[in-house]
Amino acid sequence: MTWVHDLAILTRGAGITAIIAVISTLLGAAIAFIVGVARVEGGPVVARIALFYIEFMRGTPLLVKLFWLYYALPLIGVSLDPFTTGIVGLSLNIGAYGAEVVRGGLQSVPDVQIEAARALNFSRRYTLLHITLPQTVIEMMPAFGNLAVQNLKDTALVSLISIADLTFRAQQLRNITLDSARIYTLTLLGYFVMALVLSAVMRFLEHKARRGAAFPRGMQQ
Amino acid sequence: MMYGFTYDTSSRLAYALSILPILGIGLIVTLEAAVAGFVFALVLGLAWSLLRRSRIRAVSWGAACIVEFIRDTPLLIQLFFLYYVLPDYGVILPAFLTGVLALGLQYSAYTSEVYRGGFDAVPREQWEAATALNLSRFRIYRDIVIPQTIPRIAPAMGNYAVSMLKETPVLSVVTVLDMLNLANMIGDRTFEYLVPLSLVGLIFPIMTTLCSVGIHALERILPKAGVALR
Numbered sequence: 001m002t003w004v005h006d007l008a009i010l011t012r013g014a015g016i017t018a019i020i021a022v023i024s025t026l027l028g029a030a031i032a033f034i035v036g037v038a039r040v041e042g043g044p045v046v047a048r049i050a051l052f053y054i055e056f057m058r059g060t061p062l063l064v065k066l067f068w069l070y071y072a073l074p075l076i077g078v079s080l081d082p083f084t085t086g087i088v089g090l091s092l093n094i095g096a097y098g099a100e101v102v103r104g105g106l107q108s109v110p111d112v113q114i115e116a117a118r119a120l121n122f123s124r125r126y127t128l129l130h131i132t133l134p135q136t137v138i139e140m141m142p143a144f145g146n147l148a149v150q151n152l153k154d155t156a157l158v159s160l161i162s163i164a165d166l167t168f169r170a171q172q173l174r175n176i177t178l179d180s181a182r183i184y185t186l187t188l189l190g191y192f193v194m195a196l197v198l199s200a201v202m203r204f205l206e207h208k209a210r211r212g213a214a215f216p217r218g219m220q221q
Numbered sequence: 222m223m224y225g226f227t228y229d230t231s232s233r234l235a236y237a238l239s240i241l242p243i244l245g246i247g248l249i250v251t252l253e254a255a256v257a258g259f260v261f262a263l264v265l266g267l268a269w270s271l272l273r274r275s276r277i278r279a280v281s282w283g284a285a286c287i288v289e290f291i292r293d294t295p296l297l298i299q300l301f302f303l304y305y306v307l308p309d310y311g312v313i314l315p316a317f318l319t320g321v322l323a324l325g326l327q328y329s330a331y332t333s334e335v336y337r338g339g340f341d342a343v344p345r346e347q348w349e350a351a352t353a354l355n356l357s358r359f360r361i362y363r364d365i366v367i368p369q370t371i372p373r374i375a376p377a378m379g380n381y382a383v384s385m386l387k388e389t390p391v392l393s394v395v396t397v398l399d400m401l402n403l404a405n406m407i408g409d410r411t412f413e414y415l416v417p418l419s420l421v422g423l424i425f426p427i428m429t430t431l432c433s434v435g436i437h438a439l440e441r442i443l444p445k446a447g448v449a450l451r
Contacts (some may be wrong), residue, residue: 059426061387064401068422071405071414149293156295160394167297180305188294188302195293 006173006186013169014190020083020165021152021194024090028151029144031095036102041128050099057096063157065089070161086158094151101143105136138209145202149195156191166190223403228411237416240407244420247400248428254321254399255386261325262385263378266332271362273337292330297391299323304395320392328385335377339370368447375443379436383429390421400424 039050057065066089069080080088109132117127159168170187174180222228224246229239272284291299300323307314314322343366351361393402404421408414 056426059387059429060422061390061401061425063390063393064418064422064425067401067405067414068418071408072418075413075415153293153295156297157391159297167295167301170298170301174301174305180302180309184298184302184306187298188290191294191298192290199293 002177006177006183009169009173010166010183010186010190013164013166014194016163017152017155017165017167017191018194020086020090020155020158020163021148021198024087024094024155025148025151027087027091028094028098028147031091032098032102035095035099036106037128039099039103040106041124054096054099057092058100062089062093062154063160065093066157066161082158082161082163085161086155086163090151090154090158093154094147097147097150098144101140101147102136104143105140106132108139109136138206141202141206141209145199145206148198148202152195152198153191223407223410228407230411230413233416236411236413237420240404240417241420243403243407244400244417244424247398247403248424250317250397251386251389251399252428254317254324254389254392254397255382257321258324258389259328259382259385261321262328262332262381265325265329267336269329269333270336270340273333274340288330288333291326296323296327296388297394299327300391300395316392316395316397320389320395320397324385324388324392327388328381331381332378335374335381336370338377339374340366342373343369363450368449371448372440372443372445375436375440379433379440382436383432386429386432387425 035050035053038046039054040047042050066085069085069089070082073080073085113131114127117131122131155165156167159165159171162168166187170183174183177183223243226239226242229235269284269288273281273288275281275284300320303314303323303326304316304319307319347365348361351365356364389399390401393399393405396402400421404417405414407417
């Protein structure tokens with residue numbers, strides 16, 4: 001009975017972990033593209049702001065950021081609930097790492113392609129959206145996959161700002177049952193399974209993207 | 222009052238200056254944990270990568286599975302596991318040492334990948350030549366493979382060292398008195414978290430930047446041909 005009971009509680013926590021991981025990964029991806037493009041294509045001021053954002057976010061520990069958002073931000077008048085705090089902290093964090101991936105991808109496009117686009121009088125926006133981004137997004141996929149798993153692991157820290165995720169539930173159960181070995185083994189397995197599923201999904205998306213790239217729009221069969 | 226330093230809450234600046242020495246004490250603990258953890262990660266990662274290259278299938282496969290498992294699970298849970306489960310089996314370690322073990326364990330999974338890439342980059346002919354010269358596997362690794370690998374893997378290892386430094390605040394969860402833990406304790410006593418937490422948030426980027434500069438300097442010093450181990 002205890003096994004079933006423990007698993008039920010841990011599964012509920014795992015659901016919260018999954019929701020937080022998915023939302024923060026998607027938001028992080030949006031931040032990554034905005035900041036990454038701003039870093040490469042932005043003017044001197046915008047590119048410098050993007051650089052500062054990336055360097056600052058990558059230079060500070062996630063836990064410090066979460067605690068800052070949770071304990072310090074209310075003192076200057078901005079009070080967010082724990083769930084929002086967790087999502088914001090995780091997204092800002094992983095978005096900065098993703099922005100570096102986007103920057104690397106965009107800078108890997110050969111200059112001749114950009115010169116050719118310019119010679120054809122394509123606008124910068126058109127060049128970005130139809131020439132450079134589509135081919136680099138596929139090359140970014142493995143790195144994004146790693147970051148998604150990294151972000152999933154990072155979600156464990158939101159338990160420390162009182163979100164009832166898998167880690168939080170594990171701590172609760174341990175405090176009641178004192179059976180540390182069993183609870184934490186189950187928890188580790190829970191994260192491991194979620195990470196494997198996430199990796200598989202990312203590889204599937206990459207596969208899909210590669211198939212799509214072989215048949216440009218209008219030529220799909 | 223903490224470590225003999227009193228808080229001066231008359232103004233934000235005075236408050237920040239008065240708690241800076243306390244955070245400095247925490248910073249030393251943070252740096253110690255990062256250095257000790259990284260040394261452990263370097264050794265354990267090397268062990269994983271050598272086991273993965275074992276000729277015995279079960280050993281190489283088992284090592285690969287363990288590394289994958291460590292890499293895909295959060296540091297925080299590994300830390301809790303070591304902190305709460307080891308004492309149940311009679312292994313009672315101070316929190317700091319448990320934290321160092323957890324950091325080293327997590328990062329050994331990353332460093333083992335770096336070693337693997339480094340070993341794979343050694344040309345096949347060198348292995349064949351060494352085997353033809355009847356060198357033992359131990360001597361091949363010690364005198365030929367690892368010396369050449371060191372300068373190649375140094376940049377990647379340096380990045381992991383910096384990223385480990387940024388993970389040390391997690392140790393505050395198991396009562397290690399690192400910089401973040403002291404900042405929180407100061408906040409608990411003064412009801413003012415903004416200044417201590419902001420200071421920690423500023424000190425870390427400074428530290429990581431300094432570390433990056435130091436590591437780049439180290440990379441330049443390392444001879445490109447390799448580092449002899451004897």
